[in-house]
Amino acid sequence: MASLCLDLDTSKALQGVVDDDAQRLGNLLESCGVRYVADVSPSGGRHLYIPLAERVSGLEARELVEAMTLLAPSLDPSPHQNVTDGCIRVPGSAHKSGGHQILTTPLATAYDILRRRNPAGAVAALRLALAPEVRRARELKGRAAKMVATATAHGISPVPFGGSQSPLRVLARTGLYDTAKYASPSEARMAVLNHFAACGWTLDQVRLELGGQFPGLAALYANTDRQERLIDKEWAEACRWIQKRGTPPTGKRTTRINDTSPPKPTGGASRPSSKAGTHQLVNDLENVLYAVLDHRLKEHGREGLSLRLLLRAVLGYMRTMETDLLDVGCRTFATAMGKHHGTVARLLRTLEQASDGILTKVSDARGRNADAYVIQLPRHFEQLARELSWRSGKIHGIRPVFRALGDAAALVYESIERGRLSPTTAGIVRSTGLSRTAVESALGVMCSYNMIERRHGQWAITAATSLTALARRLGALDDAAEQIRRHRLQRAAWHAWLDRNLVPELAEHEVEDGESDLYWIPPSESELDWGGTLWRVA
Known part of the structure; x- marks a missing residue:
């Protein structure tokens, strides 16, 4: 060419x-x-x-x-x-x-x-x-080829693979809509705005994305003046419509919204505790995690990586919910980690045994209530926790960008981000417990995406690179949205079964809506300053 x-x-x-x-x-x-x-x-x-x-x-x-x-x-x-x-x-x-x-x-x-x-x-x-887009295009083609091969092997006529390109998402990106479904651009706009409202978006987040990933929605307004004149009124109408249908209004925290907002306990147990005491406990547990548990869990091989990240997710939810008693479902943890909920259920059982008394199951799941775990600092770790100084920064499970880059990259990035000094490659190998090959591979990939940079032999975070924007370019946000949508349908099916057998009435917002064909993740609040991450903790 x-x-x-x-x-x-x-x-x-x-x-x-x-x-x-x-x-x-x-x-x-x-x-x-x-x-x-x-x-x-x-x-x-x-x-x-x-x-x-x-x-x-x-x-x-x-x-x-x-x-x-x-x-x-x-x-x-x-x-x-x-x-x-x-x-x-x-x-x-x-x-x-x-x-x-x-x-x-x-x-x-x-x-x-x-x-x-x-x-x-x-x-x-x-x-x-274009490295993120090249990687994402290859992955989409690989998935399509795998689906075609699977369908052919079972004698099924393969269907075109469209990734997570649902009709509403295509409408928001291109502005083209089904005229048999929507009579005018106004109705098409309202369909998208209604869905944004149902997914917990705010008007500021919608405005931000009109000039970002959803230019088609902006084009449906024909011009900027008309957009500014109508968007406030149409957004208010969308919020009123959602509230009328019974969907929890924006700002209320629920377990089933998305992984940008902390979930409430599902009701399995309650235990009063001091908020300040909870934050101090999490700080102490972080010290134990970095000093002892990370190195113990690496003995579990590849599973050890997932166990380490699951424990980070537990501490993150614990800090966000300000309680030492968690009854968070496997699907919520799975969304925070980018894994299958069955894998998380297996990992939780293993982590309870491997955490050396930190994580203890106190009640089994029943009905709509998840398993309940109490998190505590065992006595034999108290002296160690007091001797080590607390680390600044947030602890995360898996931020969406690492759904694409992998667990090893997440641990390497954390080592650089939360290290007390800018580490060298050898220092990262020691602190993470990963092999030098895995560390160098992760560093090379993240450096190519401008997530990190090397200065005088030491690694530092590139502050100008938005992890959320990079996750969008790599398609990780689409994968997270698809997982949330799938979990939402699974919960609705389970709740419907419970209601048929135990409770006479099903809440309206738990019934699947044909218009809600994809659950969108709203940008984080701090993304307005291009410094945010999708999964936020206190």
Whole structure:
């Protein structure tokens, strides 16, 4: 391939989304030192042409264009997806609807770009900038291939794989909607806003994403003035509609909202305790965790990584809920860790035995109530906890970005983030108990995503990189949202069974709604300053 051709098509998204995508991709290319030629079609579509000094293979070109498709919903990758039918109109070409492709880059500049084509270094910089999208595109293709293979093996006709692209999410990203379902853009907007309200979003979070991952919703307002005039009123209507249906209003904490908000106990037990005493207990337990338990749990091999992160999730929920008695369900822990709830149930039993008296089960799950565990500091750890100084910072289970990067990367990042001094690679190996190969691999991946940087042989966190934004680019937020949606349906089915057999009435908000085809995770409150994380603890 001597050129990359980006086709932004109005058949894939509204005109406003096409224009925003062209601006976004243009900024990305310019930041990587890539020069391009642009034109516009009579239908409103846009083309970006990237001439290359050195040819790239068709596979490399396809990979780059498909990665950019994850950034720009209106981008049509088909010109680079086959060798026989892919085509694109060049400036000056006649359009099927009448008129011609109009060159928007000045003619002299376009001639210079085509004569002095982009060097290999610029393409390499573009590939590095698109590393999260390239990784995510590969994973999606791998999942699709696996589904096709499984379906074929069972004699089932495979269906197209769309990841977590539900109709409402596609609507919010592209602005295109089913006219048989929604009579006007206003009704389509309200469907998305109603769903945001049901998922616990705030108006500030909606405003933030109108210029971020959901430009299609903004395009449904036609222009910025109309958007500012209507959004407050429509959001209020969405909140009233949700409250009328019986969904818990935004701001109230429940076990079933999402993993950005701390869950309430499910009602299995209650035990009064001092809030200050609970925070002090968590600080002491963190000291024991880093000094003793991490090194003991690593003897469990690969399972040890999950046990260490599960104990961190337990302490995180304990601090958030300000109690030493937890009755948090396996599915809630599974969402915080990015694992299957069956795996969490098995890990909890193992952790109870391996925690050396810190975690003790006091009651079994029954009905809607989860297993209850009391967390305490055993007497033989009291002296150690007092001698060690408390660490600053938050303790986490698995933040969404590490769903994609893995448990080892989460522990390595924590070692850098919460270390009293910026550690060296050898120091990270000692503090995490991981092999040097695993540590170096995790450091290399995180460094390529600009999450960390090395200064004078020591590693430090790159404060400007938002873990939530990176998680979105890697598709981890989509995976988390799908897991929350699945857990929501499972809880609703279980509660319905209990209601049929034990309780006469089923709460309205526990019945599955056909419109609620995907449960969205709202951005964290601190993400408004681009410094937030998805799973927050006190």
